[in-house]
Amino acid sequence: MPVMPKKSYHHGDLKNSLVKAGIGILAREGVSGLTLRKVARKSGVSHAAPYAHFSDKQALIAAISTEGFKRLYEAMDSAIEPYADRPLEQLIAGAWAYVQFGLNDPDHFKVTFSGVLEKEKDYPAFVEISRRTFDRVVSMVEACQRANILRGGPPEVLAVNIWGQLHGLVSLLIEGQISHKVLDKYSTKEIFVTALSQFTLVPVPTDILSI
Amino acid sequence: MPVMPKKSYHHGDLKNSLVKAGIGILAREGVSGLTLRKVARKSGVSHAAPYAHFSDKQALIAAISTEGFKRLYEAMDSAIEPYADRPLEQLIAGAWAYVQFGLNDPDHFKVTFSGVLEKEKDYPAFVEISRRTFDRVVSMVEACQRANILRGGPPEVLAVNIWGQLHGLVSLLIEGQISHKVLDKYSTKEIFVTALSQFTLVPVPTDILSI
DNA sequence: ACCTGAACACCGTTCAAGT
DNA sequence: ACCTGAACACCGTTCAAGT
Numbered sequence: 001m002p003v004m005p006k007k008s009y010h011h012g013d014l015k016n017s018l019v020k021a022g023i024g025i026l027a028r029e030g031v032s033g034l035t036l037r038k039v040a041r042k043s044g045v046s047h048a049a050p051y052a053h054f055s056d057k058q059a060l061i062a063a064i065s066t067e068g069f070k071r072l073y074e075a076m077d078s079a080i081e082p083y084a085d086r087p088l089e090q091l092i093a094g095a096w097a098y099v100q101f102g103l104n105d106p107d108h109f110k111v112t113f114s115g116v117l118e119k120e121k122d123y124p125a126f127v128e129i130s131r132r133t134f135d136r137v138v139s140m141v142e143a144c145q146r147a148n149i150l151r152g153g154p155p156e157v158l159a160v161n162i163w164g165q166l167h168g169l170v171s172l173l174i175e176g177q178i179s180h181k182v183l184d185k186y187s188t189k190e191i192f193v194t195a196l197s198q199f200t201l202v203p204v205p206t207d208i209l210s211i
Numbered sequence: 212m213p214v215m216p217k218k219s220y221h222h223g224d225l226k227n228s229l230v231k232a233g234i235g236i237l238a239r240e241g242v243s244g245l246t247l248r249k250v251a252r253k254s255g256v257s258h259a260a261p262y263a264h265f266s267d268k269q270a271l272i273a274a275i276s277t278e279g280f281k282r283l284y285e286a287m288d289s290a291i292e293p294y295a296d297r298p299l300e301q302l303i304a305g306a307w308a309y310v311q312f313g314l315n316d317p318d319h320f321k322v323t324f325s326g327v328l329e330k331e332k333d334y335p336a337f338v339e340i341s342r343r344t345f346d347r348v349v350s351m352v353e354a355c356q357r358a359n360i361l362r363g364g365p366p367e368v369l370a371v372n373i374w375g376q377l378h379g380l381v382s383l384l385i386e387g388q389i390s391h392k393v394l395d396k397y398s399t400k401e402i403f404v405t406a407l408s409q410f411t412l413v414p415v416p417t418d419i420l421s422i
Numbered sequence: 423a424c425c426t427g428a429a430c431a432c433c434g435t436t437c438a439a440g441t
Numbered sequence: 442a443c444c445t446g447a448a449c450a451c452c453g454t455t456c457a458a459g460t
Contacts, residue, residue, distance in 0.1 A: 011424085011425085014424080014425090045424095045425070045426090046425065046426050046427070047426095047427095048425075048426065048427080049424080049425055049426075051425095052423080052424055052425065053424090
C-alpha cells in the first residue's frame, strides 16, 4: 500500500497560517501555552518548518503582536468613524474600543503590550503600527483641546496620560488585581467613565459605551 | 582520596535562598531567564531540591511576587512616613515610590503585577499583601477627600483609578512603548506630575520627588 | 525556495533512593 | 525532614538532506 501524498509538500501560506495558529493558541491556552512546536503542529508542518519564515520564536511573537496592534487600530478606527467632528465622542468610543480589545482577548493584549516581545524596537512593522496608533490618539487629543473638552498643555503628554490610564486599568483588571469588594459594587464601565472624567472638562456621554 | 563533605548535606534555609536567588536572576536575566534549575544551581542544590519547598515553579514565582509586593509596601510606607497629617504629600510620595519600584527593578515589577503568576488567588500570602496595600491607598484617598485635595465619589473607585494611572504609565515606560519623541521632550517626572494633577484639586508639590 | 528528521542542550516534574 | 540522581516528556534551535 503506497503512502497517500498528504495534499502537497508545500503549505501555501505557512507564514500567515503560523500567525493565525499562534493567536488561536494564545486565546485558548494563554501566553505560557504558546510554543513554536504547537504552532507548527497546528499548521500541519514539522517543528522546524517555522524557521523558514521566522528567525526565532521572538520573531513569530513580533508578528502576532503586530497583528494584535493592527486589530486594535482597526477596532478603534471603526469605533471612532460614526462621530466625525465630535471629538469627545471619538475619544470615548476610541478608549472603549481599547478596553474591549483587552478584555475580550486578554492574552493577545498581553503579548502585544506586556513585554512578552522582548526587543520590539527590532521589529519595524511593530514600531510603525505603534507610532501610527499613538499619532491618532494625539490628534484626537488636540481636537478635544480645541473644543475645550480637554485641558491645555502638551498634547503628547496628555495622550500618554490617557493611554496610561486606560492601559493600567485594563492590565489590573486582566490580572485580577482589582479586589472583588470593588468589582461587586462598581461595573467596569463605571470605573472607566470615572477615570475618563478626570481628564475631561465636560461630562462623559455614557450612551456610546456598548455593554 | 575520600570525598570532602561539602559543608553539609542540609542547606539550612533553602526556601529563603531560592527566593533570593530568583530575584537576583530576574534582575540580571529578566523573566525569560528565570528557571527553576538555575535557581537551584545558584543555591547550590540539585535541580530537584526546590520541590521539597515549592510544589512547582508557579509556587516559587508566587513567593517572589509576594516578596516584591512586600518590598513595595515597605517602600511606600517609608516614603509616606515623613508626612504625617499631610495627605497630599503622602499621596505624591507614595505614588512616586510605586513608580520608582517599577523603574528600578522592572522584571521584579513585571513578575509581581503582569500575569507571570497565573493564579494569584491560590496564594493567600500574595492576596493578603495585595489587600493591605490597596486598603492603605484607599485610606490615603479618603484623607485627601476630607482635606479637599481630591474630588468626592467612592474612594475605592478613585483609588483604583489613581493606581491604574500610575500602573499604566510605569508599564508603558518599562515596555518601551512610549515614543522617544515624547521622552526626549518631557521627563518621567513631568509626565507623572501631569498625570497626578488630573486627580488633585490643588497643585502637586514637586519638591518631594527625588531624582 | 520550502520543508523534514535527527540531533543537541535545556527545561519542569516525578520518584525511588540516600542521609 | 530534606536532598540527590536518573528518568521522562517537552521545548527552542540547528543542520544536513530531501522535494
